[in-house]
Amino acid sequence: xxDYSKWPKHFRAVSNIHLDRNNPxxxxxxxxxxxxxxxxxxxxxxxxLIGLARSISKHGYWPNEMPYIVKERSRFVxxxxxxxxxxxxxxxxxxxxxxxxxxxxxxxxxxxxxxLLKKIESIIAPSRDDVDIIIEARHTNxxxxxxxxxxxxxxxxxxxxxxxxxxxxxxxxxTNEITAYVSRYFMYEETKKLDLNGELKEKLNNETSFxxxxxxxxxxxxxxxxFLGVSFNPDGTFNRHIPEDEYTNRLKFIxxxxxxNKFNSRTMNKDKELKSYLEDFFxxxxxxxxxxxxxxxxxxxxxxxxxxxxxxSLPLEDQNTSTKSKRKPKLTRKNYLIPKExxxxxxxxxxxxxxxxxxNKLSLDKMPNAAxxxxxxxxxxxxxxxxxxxxxxxxxxxxxxKEIMKNHKAIGKKILKELASLEFKITLDPNKEFPRSLNxxxxxxxxxxxMIMLSFIVENQIIEDPKLHHALKQxxxxxxxxxxHHDFNLFVHNEFVIxxxxxxxxxxxxxxxxxxxxxxxxxxxNIEKQQPQLx
Numbered sequence: 001x002x003d004y005s006k007w008p009k010h011f012r013a014v015s016n017i018h019l020d021r022n023n024p025x026x027x028x029x030x031x032x033x034x035x036x037x038x039x040x041x042x043x044x045x046x047x048x049l050i051g052l053a054r055s056i057s058k059h060g061y062w063p064n065e066m067p068y069i070v071k072e073r074s075r076f077v078x079x080x081x082x083x084x085x086x087x088x089x090x091x092x093x094x095x096x097x098x099x100x101x102x103x104x105x106x107x108x109x110x111x112x113x114x115x116l117l118k119k120i121e122s123i124i125a126p127s128r129d130d131v132d133i134i135i136e137a138r139h140t141n142x143x144x145x146x147x148x149x150x151x152x153x154x155x156x157x158x159x160x161x162x163x164x165x166x167x168x169x170x171x172x173x174x175t176n177e178i179t180a181y182v183s184r185y186f187m188y189e190e191t192k193k194l195d196l197n198g199e200l201k202e203k204l205n206n207e208t209s210f211x212x213x214x215x216x217x218x219x220x221x222x223x224x225x226x227f228l229g230v231s232f233n234p235d236g237t238f239n240r241h242i243p244e245d246e247y248t249n250r251l252k253f254i255x256x257x258x259x260x261n262k263f264n265s266r267t268m269n270k271d272k273e274l275k276s277y278l279e280d281f282f283x284x285x286x287x288x289x290x291x292x293x294x295x296x297x298x299x300x301x302x303x304x305x306x307x308x309x310x311x312x313s314l315p316l317e318d319q320n321t322s323t324k325s326k327r328k329p330k331l332t333r334k335n336y337l338i339p340k341e342x343x344x345x346x347x348x349x350x351x352x353x354x355x356x357x358x359x360n361k362l363s364l365d366k367m368p369n370a371a372x373x374x375x376x377x378x379x380x381x382x383x384x385x386x387x388x389x390x391x392x393x394x395x396x397x398x399x400x401x402k403e404i405m406k407n408h409k410a411i412g413k414k415i416l417k418e419l420a421s422l423e424f425k426i427t428l429d430p431n432k433e434f435p436r437s438l439n440x441x442x443x444x445x446x447x448x449x450x451m452i453m454l455s456f457i458v459e460n461q462i463i464e465d466p467k468l469h470h471a472l473k474q475x476x477x478x479x480x481x482x483x484x485h486h487d488f489n490l491f492v493h494n495e496f497v498i499x500x501x502x503x504x505x506x507x508x509x510x511x512x513x514x515x516x517x518x519x520x521x522x523x524x525x526n527i528e529k530q531q532p533q534l535x
Contacts, residue, residue, distance in 0.1 A: 002130065009066065011119045014088045017069060018077045025082065040086050041098050050104060051461040053087040057108040058174060058464075061088065061117055068131045069122045078122070079131045080138065088117045100398050103391045150207040153185035166235055175465045176516045182236025186303040187215055191255045194248070203259045211258050217268065218254055220509070222502065223275035228254070229293050234341055237303040241293040250287060271502050335365045335501070337375060337508050346522040348385060354378045364501035372491040372499035375508070379515070380450045386518045387453055389525040396456050400442050451476060451485055468513045475511060 019039045021032050025047055030038060043049040067081025078085045090096045091112050094105035125131045147155070156178050159169055169178045191204060204210060218224035219238075225231065228250055229242030240247050257263040268274045282289040337358045338344075344355035354374060362371040387393055448456075454476050456462075463469050476485045488507065490497040 008124045011121050013119050017085055018075050019082055020077055023082050040096050043086050052083055053108050056087055057111045067122050068125050070125050080135050149212050150188055153181040156181045157185045176513050179236045194252050200259050221271040221274050223271050227278050242291050335363045337371050344519055346519050351381050368499045368501050376492050382518045383453045385522055397442050471510050472514050
């Protein structure tokens, strides 16, 4: 057994740590002979180095991920951690990046403190062979097991009980999903109060396999809220508006259905499917259909961020120390696409005005077509402005040019093949005699479509939050669980497809996190522009 504790740790200048020419990430043609610049270029183009650099620029360099280096021929070479060391090198010197990526790294470098990256702590290994086990374990059999949804939700909830706020956690962790996770925690805690039989109780207590996502789907559907008699608050808590016995019976019915796989993402994919399913149980007398939600007088607060309900789940030393947060007003949406509490302040008057119209003027009951088309324009505008403000357009143009060139080459080969097959054979040099339109990329005045922009954001992992990244990826993919980009385009371009207000609301709910990130970035850039520049 190797005693890793005896391997020394030293702070070394990043400029004196050499990248590994035998890194398995490198293709065969670069193995053993690539220059440092070639290695960096490959890691940028093929191994997501921009995303890692963006993370370091935003959150700082995390010391727990120390690279492993060895001394070979009087040079220190990084054996494990080439991407991290490369990210530091390019943030310190953006000119190491390919020309088309240099602006990206120049912008990322504005947020770093060079002194914190110039020297990093590294582990000095005796030899390459000694690092093999570590490399294999890290890249083929990760030793850190990721948290599931419930554990992550509990983590955020405990932070709130210790005095943090939704706002402070969103800022700290660079996400706007804190409220959603708190709601998930409360939903799961509600289910644990139910009196279930032994087998179902065992399934319920298995946090790894419990279908929390499907439970959340039911809670978030309009028909699900109405059936359970609950309403949500902006802080993630929710309230009961029907008698306790009826609420408990209905929740038990839902949870038993989930555990027995009667409710799942395939059978309850849309609100109308759930509504139709639940109506049958009102009609056959399983539940009392005469009970209506009491919206004026909330009967009972089901959940509260604070001490109540936490005593049994906190460690003994932490009990009686949590603090209560103030109740926030109920989320108000009525029949408009954007909830009242959503703030759109990009600093771009047209975009902010459109958001106001979607939030306050265009009723989904009266003008669903206008709302759908305006929302499509709104999404297009904020995405394009985000691309511009982050200097991503040149990168996007290059990506599109490569795609066009690839298609044109395929067309060219087909043309040459056809010409060669003629009775009077014609041979051409494609590099000299092909029309320029077949050899060129995008024109100078080319503007990307919304689909191209969103695909670029997804492919380059510009949005780091994995949940939001997945939501956007689902939106641009066909056959996903909710309204996708193809469906949305039909509302705008096909006169026979009529938008459904519930689908539009669901679309907003699924994309609102991504939209919030774009808006906050535009607002930040606008403020920076207005600040005087110091010489």
